[in-house]
Amino acid sequence: MTAAAPSAASRIAVVTGASSGIGAATARRLAAEGYRVVLTARRKDRIEALAEELNAAGHSATSYALDVTERGAVDQFATAFQTIGVLVNNAGGALGADPVATGDPDDWRRMYETNVLGTLNVTQALLPALTASGDGTVVVVSSTAGFATYEGGAGYVAAKHAEHVLAETLRLEIVGTPVRVIEIAPGMVKTDEFALTRFDGDTEKAAKVYEGVAEPLTAEDVADTIGWAITRPSHVNIDLMVVRPRAQASNTKVHREK
Numbered sequence: 001m002t003a004a005a006p007s008a009a010s011r012i013a014v015v016t017g018a019s020s021g022i023g024a025a026t027a028r029r030l031a032a033e034g035y036r037v038v039l040t041a042r043r044k045d046r047i048e049a050l051a052e053e054l055n056a057a058g059h060s061a062t063s064y065a066l067d068v069t070e071r072g073a074v075d076q077f078a079t080a081f082q083t084i085g086v087l088v089n090n091a092g093g094a095l096g097a098d099p100v101a102t103g104d105p106d107d108w109r110r111m112y113e114t115n116v117l118g119t120l121n122v123t124q125a126l127l128p129a130l131t132a133s134g135d136g137t138v139v140v141v142s143s144t145a146g147f148a149t150y151e152g153g154a155g156y157v158a159a160k161h162a163e164h165v166l167a168e169t170l171r172l173e174i175v176g177t178p179v180r181v182i183e184i185a186p187g188m189v190k191t192d193e194f195a196l197t198r199f200d201g202d203t204e205k206a207a208k209v210y211e212g213v214a215e216p217l218t219a220e221d222v223a224d225t226i227g228w229a230i231t232r233p234s235h236v237n238i239d240l241m242v243v244r245p246r247a248q249a250s251n252t253k254v255h256r257e258k
């Protein structure tokens with residue numbers, strides 16, 4: 001006989017980067033699964049509005065403005081919780097697509113800070129509460145960029161490789177404690193902001209990323225895989241899921257219709 005996961009009711013799920021895209025969609029999905037969701041992001045107005053929307057729909061949501069790169073603020077945030085069930089490390093993103101020869105070191109630094117140190121900060125701060133729950137789950141939303149490189153991607157690819165290593169190492173180190181580590185690695189996902197942020201608001205460059213691709217993944221597709229992985233019975237650890245649209249066979253092999 002296998003133990004089923006405890007009911008999600010009254011369990012807390014913290015989602016970082018919940019102001020848009022995959023983070024917002026994941027918050028919606030986990031709220032629908034019965035979690036009390038805690039939305040965090042830098043943009044207070046956005047997470048407040050999403051929390052309001054979720055509460056109006058009969059779910060339970062709160063918001064907390066947080067920059068995951070600020071360790072002091074993250075530690076302060078963590079003092080609010082004695083136990084939590086789920087942490088979804090989603091905050092992060094790409095900046096620039098320049099070759100190694102000309103890439104901006106400041107972009108590289110910021111990508112390492114948000115994707116890697118952000119995940120490290122929040123995970124370290126909440127690990128005691130996840131462990132205290134007796135049944136915790138850490139989700140790391142990495143990327144297919146964590147597994148193979150592509151021209152112009154080195155800064156982001158390096159950060160995502162590091163995030164993958166963080167997830168894999170943490171799983172090794174905490175085995176035997178009641179905490180799972182799940183890594184979800186999405187490929188091409190069309191969200192409102194990912195490509196736009198990468199290209200510093202250049203809508204033409206951002207549109208080119210998805211040009212001719214019949215159906216890139218949506219934030220909801222990824223939230224669906226995250227929700228599925230989290231809601232497996234507690235003893236089932238989905239170590240890693242690579243999720244791509246059908247039109248994308250690798251980071252560089254994408255079918256584009258003319």
Ligand code: 8X3
Nearest residue numbers: 143144145186187188
């Ligand atoms: C997003 C995937 O292809 O832009 O994490 O690196 S890609």
